[in-house]
Amino acid sequence: MDNFKQNLQEASGFLRTAERNMFSGKNQEAVELLNKAEALYLELLKANSADLQVKSLFSKMEKLRKDLEKKGVKTFEGGKAELPFEVNAHLQRIKEGILSNNLDYAKREMDSFYSRFAGPYTDLPEVKEMKSLIESKEKAEQDKQWEKDMDKAANIEKVAEHEHQCEEWRLKFQDVGYFDGKAHNTFELSAHFAACRKAIAIVNEYMTVEFSMESDITLLDMVADTKRRVEAFIPNYMQTTNEMSSDIKERINQHIIQLQNDTAWTNDDSKMPLFTGQADMTALLNSIEEMREVCAENKDAFKDMMMIYSTLQELNVERKEIRSTRIRMKPEVMSLEEGKPLQDCAIEALKKNNPGIVVLKSAVVKNWDPKFEEGWEDNTQSKWVKRNFRQSTVQIAAEVTKGDLRLFNMYIEETLNPENKYVNTRSHIVFDEPMKVENL
Numbered sequence: 001m002d003n004f005k006q007n008l009q010e011a012s013g014f015l016r017t018a019e020r021n022m023f024s025g026k027n028q029e030a031v032e033l034l035n036k037a038e039a040l041y042l043e044l045l046k047a048n049s050a051d052l053q054v055k056s057l058f059s060k061m062e063k064l065r066k067d068l069e070k071k072g073v074k075t076f077e078g079g080k081a082e083l084p085f086e087v088n089a090h091l092q093r094i095k096e097g098i099l100s101n102n103l104d105y106a107k108r109e110m111d112s113f114y115s116r117f118a119g120p121y122t123d124l125p126e127v128k129e130m131k132s133l134i135e136s137k138e139k140a141e142q143d144k145q146w147e148k149d150m151d152k153a154a155n156i157e158k159v160a161e162h163e164h165q166c167e168e169w170r171l172k173f174q175d176v177g178y179f180d181g182k183a184h185n186t187f188e189l190s191a192h193f194a195a196c197r198k199a200i201a202i203v204n205e206y207m208t209v210e211f212s213m214e215s216d217i218t219l220l221d222m223v224a225d226t227k228r229r230v231e232a233f234i235p236n237y238m239q240t241t242n243e244m245s246s247d248i249k250e251r252i253n254q255h256i257i258q259l260q261n262d263t264a265w266t267n268d269d270s271k272m273p274l275f276t277g278q279a280d281m282t283a284l285l286n287s288i289e290e291m292r293e294v295c296a297e298n299k300d301a302f303k304d305m306m307m308i309y310s311t312l313q314e315l316n317v318e319r320k321e322i323r324s325t326r327i328r329m330k331p332e333v334m335s336l337e338e339g340k341p342l343q344d345c346a347i348e349a350l351k352k353n354n355p356g357i358v359v360l361k362s363a364v365v366k367n368w369d370p371k372f373e374e375g376w377e378d379n380t381q382s383k384w385v386k387r388n389f390r391q392s393t394v395q396i397a398a399e400v401t402k403g404d405l406r407l408f409n410m411y412i413e414e415t416l417n418p419e420n421k422y423v424n425t426r427s428h429i430v431f432d433e434p435m436k437v438e439n440l
Helices: 003-023 027-047 052-070 085-099 103-116 125-174 186-208 217-261 278-294 299-326 336-353
Strands: 358-376 384-401 404-416 422-434
Touching: 003 027, 003 052, 027 052, 027 085, 052 085, 085 103, 085 125, 103 125, 125 186, 125 217, 186 217, 186 278, 217 278, 217 299, 278 299, 299 422, 336 358, 336 384, 336 404, 336 422, 358 404, 384 422
Parallel strands: none
Antiparallel strands: 358 384, 384 404, 404 422
């Protein structure tokens, strides 16, 4: 049984016993029990002033008090016996309202007292004291409510500031961008790497910020997701860079295997050892260099690529050195008179792209080879053209720099015009190789 029900039962029991005592002439005992019931009534009034049983208890108390007053028995502590029962009872109700902090009830009873007993009873010190007490309590309640309103307004402002702070951080985390370390190309992987560094900086900054209240669920989810992706990034990044470097190493290794399998030249001086061309070597080196930045946290992968590339370079240098000892100009196939215009054209084209080069020897090594081709004139595909031409090859031994002798293979071409004459002789470098001077 809870305290409310227990107090209600005890108060009702005190009233029943007090009523029996009054009928038996035990008036003082009845007043004591009535006061005990009143004390419990005040507790009940604080707990639930709207309860019907509490209101019924008050009515029973008032009836018993009235019956005792009619017998001339004083029932109020500090009350005045000369005051009529109705006045004393009304004052008691006002007092109970004040004691239970039910100011609305006390004010209503006070207003009712002033309208029922206007005159000498309203000038009683006790009435004035209770009226002043009601006003002071009401003022205190108003002050308390004002403080609550101010606190509420401050809290609203605090919530608004907090929401603004959360929004700023949501935008910061949104601005990080996506990253997972799984992009298999250097451009995207570099972007992922930069985004991860940015995310780490923002998370570290976020951890130092004090929020006035708990962050909203959206921001907390963004922070948790960013932390999770940062934590997963390094393993993903390491695996990705290892896979990308393995692809490059495999490409290099294919060239190495090709060179290692080329052994015919080792027992036959007439054969030339193979080597990896400069275009392929440049392409491989560029692929490695593209990996330099993304391998900032995986230096072993970059080191491995450079090591296997160095192996290919060494094989290439070895083979080129051997080739240079076996490189000789092919036999000339044209007379001096017929071949000189071709040689002059080739030498002019060579010097144009290599200022300062010193030509030591030149020869036409391939007879004219007639050709025919047809196709669109340009990308607009507006004109179909047919062309007859012939091509040949000139070899030029030249010193590029002091001690650097090279044999250049030059392409020569002439176009057959409508008058059935070859015109517009032009030339360009096909390839070149180092050559020993004694092989001239």
